[in-house]
Amino acid sequence: MSLMMTVRIALRAVAANKVRSGLTMLGIIIGVGAVVAMISIGAGASQSVTNQIQGLGSNLLTVMPGAAGSQGGVRQALGSATSLTTKDAEAIKTRVLNVVRISSEDSGRAQVIYQNNNISGSINGVTADYQKVRNTSLAVGRFIDASDLRISNRVAVVGQNIVTDLFSGADPVGKSIKVNNIPFNVVGVLASKGGAGFNSPDDTIFIPLTTAQNRVFGVDSLSQLGVQIKDPQSMDQAVQDIGWLLLSNHGLSDPQKADFRIMNQQDILQTMSQVTGTMTVLLGGIAGISLIVGGIGIMNIMLVSVTERTREIGLRKAVGAKRKDILKQFLTESVTLSLMGGLVGILIGVGGSRLISLATGTATFVTLGSVLLAFGFSSAIGIFFGIYPAMRASALSPIEALKYE
Amino acid sequence: MLIEARDLQKIYQLSSEVSVAALRGVTLDIESGEFVAIMGQSGSGKSTLMQILGCLDKQSSGSYQLAGVDISSLDDDSLADLRSRKIGFVFQQFNLLPRMTALENVILPLVYAGQAQQQTRGVAALAAVELSDRADHWPNQLSGGQQQRAAIARALVNEPDLILADEPTGALDTKAGGEIMSLLASLNEAGKTVVLITHELYIAQYTKRIITIQDGRIVNDEANKSRKAERL
Ligand SMILES: Nc1ncnc2c1ncn2[C@@H]1O[C@H](COP(=O)(O)OP(=O)(O)OP(=O)(O)O)[C@@H](O)[C@H]1O
Ligand SMILES: [Mg+2]
Numbered sequence: 026m027s028l029m030m031t032v033r034i035a036l037r038a039v040a041a042n043k044v045r046s047g048l049t050m051l052g053i054i055i056g057v058g059a060v061v062a063m064i065s066i067g068a069g070a071s072q073s074v075t076n077q078i079q080g081l082g083s084n085l086l087t088v089m090p091g092a093a094g095s096q097g098g099v100r101q102a103l104g105s106a107t108s109l110t111t112k113d114a115e116a117i118k119t120r121v122l123n124v125v126r127i128s129s130e131d132s133g134r135a136q137v138i139y140q141n142n143n144i145s146g147s148i149n150g151v152t153a154d155y156q157k158v159r160n161t162s163l164a165v166g167r168f169i170d171a172s173d174l175r176i177s178n179r180v181a182v183v184g185q186n187i188v189t190d191l192f193s194g195a196d197p198v199g200k201s202i203k204v205n206n207i208p209f210n211v212v213g214v215l216a217s218k219g220g221a222g223f224n225s226p227d228d229t230i231f232i233p234l235t236t237a238q239n240r241v242f243g244v245d246s247l248s249q250l251g252v253q254i255k256d257p258q259s260m261d262q263a264v265q266d267i268g269w270l271l272l273s274n275h276g277l278s279d280p281q282k283a284d285f286r287i288m289n290q291q292d293i294l295q296t297m298s299q300v301t302g303t304m305t306v307l308l309g310g311i312a313g314i315s316l317i318v319g320g321i322g323i324m325n326i327m328l329v330s331v332t333e334r335t336r337e338i339g340l341r342k343a344v345g346a347k348r349k350d351i352l353k354q355f356l357t358e359s360v361t362l363s364l365m366g367g368l369v370g371i372l373i374g375v376g377g378s379r380l381i382s383l384a385t386g387t388a389t390f391v392t393l394g395s396v397l398l399a400f401g402f403s404s405a406i407g408i409f410f411g412i413y414p415a416m417r418a419s420a421l422s423p424i425e426a427l428k429y430e
Numbered sequence: 431m432l433i434e435a436r437d438l439q440k441i442y443q444l445s446s447e448v449s450v451a452a453l454r455g456v457t458l459d460i461e462s463g464e465f466v467a468i469m470g471q472s473g474s475g476k477s478t479l480m481q482i483l484g485c486l487d488k489q490s491s492g493s494y495q496l497a498g499v500d501i502s503s504l505d506d507d508s509l510a511d512l513r514s515r516k517i518g519f520v521f522q523q524f525n526l527l528p529r530m531t532a533l534e535n536v537i538l539p540l541v542y543a544g545q546a547q548q549q550t551r552g553v554a555a556l557a558a559v560e561l562s563d564r565a566d567h568w569p570n571q572l573s574g575g576q577q578q579r580a581a582i583a584r585a586l587v588n589e590p591d592l593i594l595a596d597e598p599t600g601a602l603d604t605k606a607g608g609e610i611m612s613l614l615a616s617l618n619e620a621g622k623t624v625v626l627i628t629h630e631l632y633i634a635q636y637t638k639r640i641i642t643i644q645d646g647r648i649v650n651d652e653a654n655k656s657r658k659a660e661r662l
Contacts, residue, residue, distance in 0.1 A: 030541065037529050340525045343486060344584065345514020345542035347507040423486050427525070 035358040038330070039365070046362060049326045052319025053366025053406065054373060057399045059312035061374025064395035066381060067305025069388035074298040076218075078291060084125075084257055085158065086264060087288045088117075088250040088271070107246035108275065108284040114250055116274055121252075121266045123259040128158035128251035131237045131244075137230060138203040139191045146187065147229045148204060150237020158251040161226055166198045166213030173233040177240065182213040184227040204230065205241055260289060309395075313402070319366065320406035327359050327414035338418050339426025351419040359411025360404055367403030371396055431495075432591060432623055433460040433483060438492040440478050440646075452478040454646035455492070462591065465618040466625045467634035467654075470643035476627045477596055479643065483625065484517050484594045485509045497591055514543040518585025520595035520626075524577040526569040526584075532556065533565040536583045543588060555583040559613060575606030582613060586622075593617065595626040599633055611636040 039046045090109035114129045130151050137146035153170050155161070166182070173180055181202060188197055197211040209232060217227055238245045254263045264287050271285050272278070331338070338351055375396075378389040440453040452475045460466055470476050481487040482494060485501050486509075494501055497516060501509065513519075518539075526535045537552035545551075556562050559579040569577055578598060585593050595614065599607030615636050618624045626637065634640050638657060642650035 034529075041529055336525065337527055340527065341538070341542070342510060343484075343513065343519050343525075344539040345510050347510045347542070349507075350542060424481050427486075427521070 031353055031357045032361065034354060035361040038358050039361055045326060049322050049362055050366035050369065052322040053316065053363050053403055054319075054370040056312065056316030056319040057367045057370025057403050058373035058377055059315055060309055060399050060402070061371055061391065061395050062377040062381065062389075063308035063312040064305055064398070065374070065378035065389040065391045066387065067301060067308050068390040068392050068395065069378075069382065070301040070304065071298055072390045073388050074294055074301055078294045078298070083160070084254040084260060085290060086252040086254060086260065086267070087290055088113075088252060088267065089286050089288065090246065090248070090284065091286060107244060109247045109250065110245060111247065113271055113274060113285075114247065116270055117250070117252060117267055120270055121263060123255040123263055125253040125255055126154045126158055127253070128152060128155040129234055129247050130155065130249045130251065131234055131242060131246070132229075132248045133237075133242050135205045135241060137191060138206075139197075139200065142191050142193070144191055146191070146204070148237065148241060149229050149231050150234040150241070151231050152234050155231070155251070158253045159226065161218065162216045164214045164216040165196070166211075168213055169231060169233050174235050177235040178233055179207060179209045179236060179240075180212045180233065181209040182215060182231040183211060184215050184225070184229045184231075185217040186225075186227045187230055188214060202230075204232070207240055264289065316402060316406060320363070320410040323359050323362055323407065324410035324414060326362075327355060327411055328417070330358070331355065331414050331418040334418075335421065335426045335429035338421050339423045339429065342421070342423035343427060348419040351421075352415045355415035355418045356408060356411050359414070360407035363403045363407030363411075364400075367400055370403070371399055374399065431459055432462045432464075432497055433458065433625075434493075434495040435459075435483070436493045438479070438482060438489045438494060440475070440482065440487075441490045452646055453482075453489070456643075456646070456648055458641070458648065458651075460623065460625065462623050463618070463621055464623055464625075465615065465636075465638040467637040467640045468625065468627045468643060469629070469631075469634055469640060472629075474643045475646040476643055478646075480594055480596050480625070480627055483592075484519060485513050511543075514539050515588060516591045518582075518588065518590040518593045520578070520581050520585050520593065520598045522597040522600040524569070524574070524581045524601070526577055526580055528569055531566050531568060532561065532572065532580045532583075535569065535580060536587050538584060539588045545588070551587055552583075555587040556580070558586060559583045573606070574602050575609055578602060578606070578610050579613065582610070582617075586617070591623060593622055593624045595624065597627050597629070599628065599630075607633065 088109065090107065111129060114127050118124055118127050128151060130149055132147065132149040134145055135148045137144050151169060152174060153168065156168050164185070168182055169180065172178070181204070183191070183197055188194060191197070191202070192200065197214060200211050202209050202211060215226055218225060232241065252263070252267065254260050267287055268280065268283070272280060272283060275284055277283065341351060375391050378391055381387070382389040435456055435458040438453050438456040439451065442450045442452060444450060456479060468476050468479065482489050485496065488502055496512070499512070501512070504512065526532075527538070530538075533552050533556060536555050537548045540548040540551060553562070553565065556565050559582050561576060561579050561583060564572060564576060564580070569580070572580065593614070598614070599610050602610065611633060614624050614626065628634050635654065635657060638654055640650075640652060640654050641648055
C-alpha cells in the first residue's frame with residue numbers, strides 16, 4: 026500500500042471522530058506549545074545576556090569601592106564607599122601592565138527636570154574614554170570630550186530611554202535640562218544598547234566627571250572604574266596587579282581588608298548565560314513532561330480505536346493485509362494525530378511567546394531549533410506511543426477479529 | 431485438484447482441561463469449477479472448516495493442500511499473501527469498511543496484493559455484480575443486498591481460484607438472497623469455484639454438490655440431483 030494512501034486512510038480515521046481526535050491532540054498541542062514557549066523564554070534570556078556581554082566592551086575589568094568581606098564593622102554597599110579616587114585611576118593607568126584605557130565614573134541619582142517633566146534620573150559622571158571602554162556609540166550629537174572635563178562644562182548626553190521618558194520622544198539635542206537645579210545643555214544621544222541590564226546606559230544621563238564631582242555630587246570619589254585590558258590572556262594578571270597596587274596605595278597589607286572590589290564582568294555574565302542555559306533546559310523539560318502526558322493520551326485513544334476496529338482489522342487481514350500493513354496503518358494514524366497536534370502546538374507556542382513578551386516585557390526568542398525539536402518530538406511521540414497499539418492490532422488473528430462483536 | 435483435505439482435525443483448547451473438537455477428521459476433495467454447499471446444524475463445524483479451507487486458520491492435524499500448496503508450512507504473512515491471490519471471501523455480515531466507498535472496498539485486495547490497474551479492475555468487478563452506479567456510495571448508503579453484491583465484487587476482483595461464502599444470504603430476505611445466489615451461480619457458470627455454507631435447503635438447491643457435516647464429520651456428500659435449472 027502506498028504511503029499516500031496510508032496517510033489518506035489515517036486522515037479519514039482521524040476525521041471520522043473529530044471531537045475525540047481533537048481532544049486527543051489537545052494534549053500534544055498543549056505540550057508542544059509549552060515546549061516552544063518555554064524554550065523561547067529561555068532563549069530570550071540567553072539572547073539578552075549575550076547582548077550584554079557584547080555590549081560590555083571587550084576585556085573589561087570593573088573596580089568598585091567597598092569592602093570585599095563583611096568582617097570588621099558594617100559592610101557598605103558596593104559603589105557607595107568613597108575609597109576609590111581619581112588618583113587610583115591614574116595609578117592604575119600608569120603602573121599596571123597591559124591597561125589600554127580607563128573610564129573613571131561617578132554615578133548617583135538626582136532629580137532631573139525638563140519643562141514640566143520631572144524624573145529621578147540615574148546620573149553618571151564620565152570621561153571621554155567611557156565610550157571606548159564601555160563600547161557605546163552615539164545616535165546623534167557628540168559625546169563628552171576632554172575640554173568639557175577641563176572646564177567642568179554643563180553638558181549632558183542622554184540614553185534612549187531618557188529621550189522617551191523625559192523628552193517624550195522629541196529630539197533632545199540643544200535642549201536644556203536641570204539636574205539638581207543646575208542647568209545642562211544636551212549635546213548628544215547614545216544609541217540604544219538594548220537588553221534589560223543593570224545600570225543600562227539607556228536609562229542614564231551622562232555628564233562630565235569633573236562636573237559631577239564638583240557641582241552635582243560634591244565629592245571627589247569615584248563610584249566605578251572601567252579598566253580595559255589589552256587582551257583576554259592578560260586579564261587575570263591585571264586583576265592581581267590592580268589589587269596589590271590599590272592595597273598599597275590605600276595603606277593596607279591584608280587583602281582580606283581590601284576596601285575595593287575587582288570584577289571581571291564577562292565572567293559574571295558567562296555564568297549568567299550558563300544559568301539561563303540551564304533554565305532553558307529545565308523549562309523545556311518541564312514542558313516536555315506535558316508532551317509525554319499527551320503521548321499517553323494518544324496511546325489510550327489508539328488502543329480504544331484498535332478495539333473498536335477489530336472487525337475491520339480482521340477483514341483487512343482476510344483480504345490479504347500483512348502484519349506490517351496493519352502496523353503501518355495504525356502507526357500512521359497515531360503519527361498523524363501527534364503531528365497535527367504538534368503543528369497547532371507550534372503555532373500556539375509562537376503566539377504564546379509573543380504574548381508573554383508583550384505582557385511581561387521580557388524578551389522571548391523562538392528558535393528554529395525549538396520548533397524543529399517540537400516537531401521531531403511530536404512525531405517521535407506518535408511513533409513511540411502508537412507502536413504498542415499498532416503491534417496489538419497487527420498481532421490479531423483474522424478469525425478472532427472477524428468474530429469480534 | 432483445487433482442494434485436497436485429508437483427515438482434518440481442529441481442536442480448540444479452551445483451558446488445560448477443556449477442549450472442543452470442532453472437526454474430527456474431514457477428508458474432502460473439491461475440483462476447480464465446482465459449486466458446493468456445506469450444510470449442517472449450528473455448531474457442527476462448518477465455519478471452522480471454511481476457515482481452514484480459506485487459509486485463515488490452520489488445522490490441528492491432517493493435511494490440507496490448496497492448488498497443490500501445503501499451507502501448514504506457511505507463516506502468517508505468506509498465508510495473507512496466498513489469500514489475497516487465490517481466495518475471495520464473502521461473509522454473512524458483508525464486512526464492508528464503513529469509511530470507504532464501494533469501489534475502495536472492492537479494490538482492497540488489489541491494494542494489499544500490490545497489483546496494477548486497481549481502479550479499472552475495481553470498476554469491472556462492480557459492473558459484474560451490476561453495481562456500477564453505486565461505486566462512489568458509502569456502505570451505509572447501500573441496501574443489504576447491494577452491500578453483499580459489493581462484497582462479492584471484492585471477492586472477485588483478484589480473480590481468485592476459489593470463492594468462499596459463509597452464509598452469504600443469512601442476513602438477507604428471500605428475494606435479495608435469491609439474487610445473491612443467482613449471482614454466485616452465474617459466477618460458477620463463468621468458471622469460478624464456489625463453496626458456500628448455508629442452513630437452508632432452498633439455498634443449497636442452487637449448488638451442484640451438497641456436503642453435510644455433523645459433529646465435525648462429513649456425514650453426506652452427493653451431487654445435487656434436484657438442482658432446478660430454471661433458478662438460473
Ligand atoms: N475460537 C473458538 N474457540 C473455541 N471453540 C470454538 C471456537 N470457534 C468455534 N468453536 C467451537 O467449535 C464448534 C464448531 O463451530 P463452528 O463455528 O464451526 O460452527 P458452525 O457449524 O459454523 O455453526 P453456525 O451454523 O452456528 O455458524 C462449536 O462447538 C464452537 O463452539
Ligand atoms: Mg458458522
